[in-house]
Amino acid sequence: MNIFEIDGPCKLSGTVEISGAKNAALPIMAAAVLGNGKTLLESVPDIADIRTMFELLDSIGVKCKRLENGKVEVDASSIDNPVGDYDIVRKMRASFCIIGPLLARCGQARVSLPGGCSSFGHRPVDIHLKGLRALGAEISIENGYVTARVPEGGLVGTEIFLGGTNGPTVLGTANVLMAASMAKGTTVLEYAACEPEIQDMAIFMKKMGAKISGIGTQTLTVEGVDELKPVEHRIIPDRIEAGTFMVGAVMTQSQITISNCCPEHLRAPIDCLRQMGTRICVDKDSMEVSHTGKIRPAHLTTQPYPGFPTDLQAQFMAMLCLASGNSFITEKIFPERFSHVAELNRLSAEINKVGSSVVISGRETLLGAPVMASDLRASAALVLAGLAAEGKTIVNRVYHIDRGYEDIVSKLQALGAAIERKHIDD
Ligand SMILES: CC(=O)N[C@H]1[C@@H](OP(=O)(O)OP(=O)(O)OC[C@H]2O[C@@H](n3ccc(=O)[nH]c3=O)[C@H](O)[C@@H]2O)O[C@H](CO)[C@@H](O)[C@@H]1O
Numbered sequence: 001m002n003i004f005e006i007d008g009p010c011k012l013s014g015t016v017e018i019s020g021a022k023n024a025a026l027p028i029m030a031a032a033v034l035g036n037g038k039t040l041l042e043s044v045p046d047i048a049d050i051r052t053m054f055e056l057l058d059s060i061g062v063k064c065k066r067l068e069n070g071k072v073e074v075d076a077s078s079i080d081n082p083v084g085d086y087d088i089v090r091k092m093r094a095s096f097c098i099i100g101p102l103l104a105r106c107g108q109a110r111v112s113l114p115g116g117c118s119s120f121g122h123r124p125v126d127i128h129l130k131g132l133r134a135l136g137a138e139i140s141i142e143n144g145y146v147t148a149r150v151p152e153g154g155l156v157g158t159e160i161f162l163g164g165t166n167g168p169t170v171l172g173t174a175n176v177l178m179a180a181s182m183a184k185g186t187t188v189l190e191y192a193a194c195e196p197e198i199q200d201m202a203i204f205m206k207k208m209g210a211k212i213s214g215i216g217t218q219t220l221t222v223e224g225v226d227e228l229k230p231v232e233h234r235i236i237p238d239r240i241e242a243g244t245f246m247v248g249a250v251m252t253q254s255q256i257t258i259s260n261c262c263p264e265h266l267r268a269p270i271d272c273l274r275q276m277g278t279r280i281c282v283d284k285d286s287m288e289v290s291h292t293g294k295i296r297p298a299h300l301t302t303q304p305y306p307g308f309p310t311d312l313q314a315q316f317m318a319m320l321c322l323a324s325g326n327s328f329i330t331e332k333i334f335p336e337r338f339s340h341v342a343e344l345n346r347l348s349a350e351i352n353k354v355g356s357s358v359v360i361s362g363r364e365t366l367l368g369a370p371v372m373a374s375d376l377r378a379s380a381a382l383v384l385a386g387l388a389a390e391g392k393t394i395v396n397r398v399y400h401i402d403r404g405y406e407d408i409v410s411k412l413q414a415l416g417a418a419i420e421r422k423h424i425d426d
């Protein structure tokens with residue numbers, strides 16, 4: 001088993017380059033299945049989730065090859081097995097995104113119900129299925145698999161409301177958009193997700209020949225086309241990775257430069273950090289972040305984009321443990337996404353959970369301890385807390401962080417952090 005050993009408190013300095021966005025690369029790789037031929041993607045992060053997507057695409061007959069410098073070739077010239085196997089799909093929720101493109105391209109799909117970070121509660125796919133059914137797909141669920149079939153007349157465009165109790169669905173929007181891109185006639189997706197990753201996927205699909213309008217808004221209109229062609233595309237920078245490093249700079253009272261990022265995708269986190277006293281100089285594709293002195297407390301509520309992202313909630317919570325007063329966080333997207341609370345408290349934080357909110361009583365210092373990573377962003381929060389804490393922090397189960405952060409240890413080491421990956425026997 002791999003662990004991270006951190007000797008805190010650390011000071012960071014220098015420049016960190018942000019990788020391509022996991023949550024854009026994954027649905028875009030699925031969308032590449034729509035094009036008969038070789039798609040070339042640039043800036044695809046080398047992380048476990050992308051390797052899982054390679055495995056999934058390989059299993060359906062699509063050949064993926066990692067080339068030099070973050071480039072990936074996806075050859076969807078033939079698809080011989082439109083099945084998303086349980087053993088692959090259970091590892092990663094984004095694998096379920098294969099059902100939309102398989103339906104569009106092959107007229108049928110059989111895909112296991114997904115897994116993903118389940119430590120933050122039940123994650124249904126009912127809206128994905130509602131959207132596909134609205135297009136006319138015949139869907140049944142048996143033995144843990146969703147079987148979907150295109151009816152005789154093909155998929156037919158229609159108006160679909162994609163909202164759920166906790167707002168729009170990101171991957172649901174991706175799935176239905178992909179299926180609708182080759183349906184007959186016009187589909188209007190209302191209350192669609194407008195996260196930058198969905199925008200990037202829609203832009204990629206437009207390059208392929210899809211007729212999509214309303215990108216970046218909550219209403220996407222799609223005119224179905226008969227075929228889509230393979231293209232070249234560069235994945236947007238990972239806003240969550242960038243946000244994680246911003247928090248790292250604040251927690252360690254440091255100054256760092258974050259390059260290859262897209263500050264306009266981070267308006268809510270930047271606004272929040274500025275209110276907490278952080279200096280952020282924003283350029284077109286880089287940011288200089290510095291913090292000295294007190295961290296002002298904050299009140300945060302996670303929301304769909306452009307609101308504050310749930311994928312930065314855990315990292316901001318770690319930071320607010322060091323604020324000069326009480327802070328509040330309410331989680332509106334995944335009301336149970338709090339597995340990091342108990343582990344942060346092991347580092348001497350004072351966090352109390354009340355329903356889907358927490359109250360954080362800020363302290364001057366955190367103290368190192370052994371902790372257990374429970375999901376991807378919870379792990380990132382524990383690493384950040386470990387960098388700021390006094391003494392040694394051991395983060396166990398780092399396979400969670402390896403799902404989504406490329407070279408996290410070497411990037412932090414290059415900034416001067418005393419962090420090491422170690423292999424220990426289970
Ligand atoms: C690979 C990827 O891109 N993952 C991101 C994606 O996950 P994902 O797309 O799975 O998250 P959703 O946007 O679908 O979830 C939003 C809310 O809708 C609910 N819901 C969702 C689908 C559905 O059919 N029914 C339903 O009720 C969910 O339980 C949740 O409460 O968006 C989340 C919200 O920004 C991020 O935290 C994840 O990092």
Ligand SMILES: C=C(OP(=O)(O)O)C(=O)O
Nearest residue numbers: 093094116117311376377
């Ligand atoms: C929750 C995440 O991923 P997933 O949806 O794959 O669980 C994430 O990227 O923070």
